[in-house]
Amino acid sequence: MVSPPDTSKTTKLERYNSYLRKVNSSSSTKIVTSTSKILFRTTLLTAVVMILFFTINHPSLSIATTRRPRSLLSSPSFGGAAWEKQVRKSSTPRSPTGISVLVTGAGGFVGSHCSLALRKRGDGVLGLDNFNSYYDPSLKRSRQQLLLKNGIFIVDGDINNSGLLKKLFDMVPFTHILHLAAQAGVRYAMKNPQSYIHSNIAGFVNLLEVAAKHADPQPAIVWASSSSVYGLNTANPFSESHRTDRPASLYAATKKAGEEIAHTYNHIYGLSLTGLRFFTVYGPWGRPDMAYFFFTKDILNGKTITVFRSAEGQKDVARDFTYIDDVVKGCLGALDTAEKSTGVPGGGKKRGPAQLRVYNLGNTSPVPVSKLVSILENLLSSKAKKNIVRMPANGDVPYTHANVSLAHHDFGYKPTTDLTSGLRKFVKWYVGYYGIHLKSESSDGIKDV
Numbered sequence: 001m002v003s004p005p006d007t008s009k010t011t012k013l014e015r016y017n018s019y020l021r022k023v024n025s026s027s028s029t030k031i032v033t034s035t036s037k038i039l040f041r042t043t044l045l046t047a048v049v050m051i052l053f054f055t056i057n058h059p060s061l062s063i064a065t066t067r068r069p070r071s072l073l074s075s076p077s078f079g080g081a082a083w084e085k086q087v088r089k090s091s092t093p094r095s096p097t098g099i100s101v102l103v104t105g106a107g108g109f110v111g112s113h114c115s116l117a118l119r120k121r122g123d124g125v126l127g128l129d130n131f132n133s134y135y136d137p138s139l140k141r142s143r144q145q146l147l148l149k150n151g152i153f154i155v156d157g158d159i160n161n162s163g164l165l166k167k168l169f170d171m172v173p174f175t176h177i178l179h180l181a182a183q184a185g186v187r188y189a190m191k192n193p194q195s196y197i198h199s200n201i202a203g204f205v206n207l208l209e210v211a212a213k214h215a216d217p218q219p220a221i222v223w224a225s226s227s228s229v230y231g232l233n234t235a236n237p238f239s240e241s242h243r244t245d246r247p248a249s250l251y252a253a254t255k256k257a258g259e260e261i262a263h264t265y266n267h268i269y270g271l272s273l274t275g276l277r278f279f280t281v282y283g284p285w286g287r288p289d290m291a292y293f294f295f296t297k298d299i300l301n302g303k304t305i306t307v308f309r310s311a312e313g314q315k316d317v318a319r320d321f322t323y324i325d326d327v328v329k330g331c332l333g334a335l336d337t338a339e340k341s342t343g344v345p346g347g348g349k350k351r352g353p354a355q356l357r358v359y360n361l362g363n364t365s366p367v368p369v370s371k372l373v374s375i376l377e378n379l380l381s382s383k384a385k386k387n388i389v390r391m392p393a394n395g396d397v398p399y400t401h402a403n404v405s406l407a408h409h410d411f412g413y414k415p416t417t418d419l420t421s422g423l424r425k426f427v428k429w430y431v432g433y434y435g436i437h438l439k440s441e442s443s444d445g446i447k448d449v
Ligand SMILES: O=C(O)[C@H]1O[C@H](OP(=O)(O)OP(=O)(O)OC[C@H]2O[C@@H](n3ccc(=O)[nH]c3=O)[C@H](O)[C@@H]2O)[C@H](O)[C@@H](O)[C@H]1O
Pocket: 184, 185, 186, 225, 226, 227, 228, 278, 279, 280, 281, 289, 290, 291, 292, 306, 307, 308, 309, 317, 318, 319, 369, 391, 396, 398
C-alpha cells in the first residue's frame, strides 16, 4: 500500500511528486475504487491549494525550497522588531572613535575572543555564526552566552545566506568585517571535502559579493587564511614571500584559493582585504578537534593518544603553536590599520587602488609535538599512553615556523606567550569548564611545570 503524502514543511512538492510516482507505478492503482480516486483527487487539489497559499505568504521559503542547498533550509528565521533592536544595539560602538565590526564565526574560538576584545575597547560588534556540529555545538553556545553577557549579539545564520547578509548591511553601516567563519581542520578535509567548498569558497565569495555590490559603505575586510598555505614549502621560517602553490590538504587549497579570490575582489571592486595566516592557534575556549585539546581530554581519561613523528632522519613533527591572546592582538592590529575600500557601492568600478595585504600571525618558535605532550603530562599530573606513528599522508605537514616581521612592522605584532605558559592557561580553563579535579594541584589548581 502507498502511504499518503506528508504535506508538512518545505519539501511538500518533492514528496508529493515522489508519492505520485509511487502511485503511478504501483499495481495497487489498478484496483483503486472510484471512491479512492475521488479521495485522491481531493487530496491533490487540497495540496496544490496549500502550496500556492504557502508560497504567496512565504516567498523567501519558496525560493529556499527550489534553489538553496538543503543545509540552509533549516536556517532559523531572522527579522522582527526585537531581533532588529538586538542587531542595532550590538553593532553600535560605545566609544566615539569606535568601529563597527561584523564578526563571522563569532561563536568559534578565535571569533569569540576577538569579539570580546573589540567590545571591551568600545567597538560595535555583531556576530554571525551557523553553529554547525563540526565539533560540540554546546561549546559554541557557551561562548555565545559569554558574549551575550558582554553585550554582543550573535545572529544565527550562514554566510551563504545572501538575503540575511543583505538585510544586515541594510540595517548597519559596518566599517569592517572580521571574517573568521570557516570549515577548519586539516585532516577532516579527506572525510568531508564538500564542507570546505561550501564555507571556505562559496561562503567567502557570497560575503565578498554582498560587501562589494550591496553594502554602503563598503567595509574593509580582515579574514582568516592559514599557515597551511605554505604546504610543501621547505624554506623557513615561512615568510609571506615564500611559495604557496603546493598545498598539502584540501583545507589548505581552499585557504589559498581564498587569497586568490581576495585578490580578484580587491582588483575589480576595490575592496580593502587583509588575509591573516594563523599558525596553530590554541588557548582557553579552544577547538576540541585540535590535538592539544583532545590530547588533554584523552590523557585525563587514560586513553591512548596517537603522536605523529616524521619520516626517519627528518626533524620531529613540530608546530609554531600560537597563543590566542597574541592572535587577537594581531587581528585588532590588522583591523586598525585596514584602509577604506575604494569601490562604488552597487558593484561599480573602483575609484582607485585599494589595500590588499597578507600577514603571518605565528609565535616564531616551533615546538615538537612530543614536547607538547610532555608539557601537558606535567600540567595534568598524568602520564600519557602514547602510540607513536609515522605521520600519515592525510594533509598534514611536518613543520611550521612563522616569520612575523611584516606584521611587526605594519602593526606592532609581537607574540609574548610561550607554549608552557599558554597551555597552563588552557588547562586552567579546561578543568574549570568541564569541572575536573586534578590529582596533584598547586594553589591555582594546576601542577607547576
Ligand atoms: O595553522 C593552521 O593553519 C592550522 O592549524 C591547525 O592545524 P594543525 O597545525 O594541524 O593542528 P592540530 O590538528 O592541532 O595538530 C597539531 C600537531 O599535532 C599533530 N597531531 C595531530 C593529531 C594527532 O592525532 N596526532 C598528532 O601528533 C599534528 O601532526 C600537528 O603537528 C588547525 O587545526 C587548522 O584548522 C589550521 O588553522
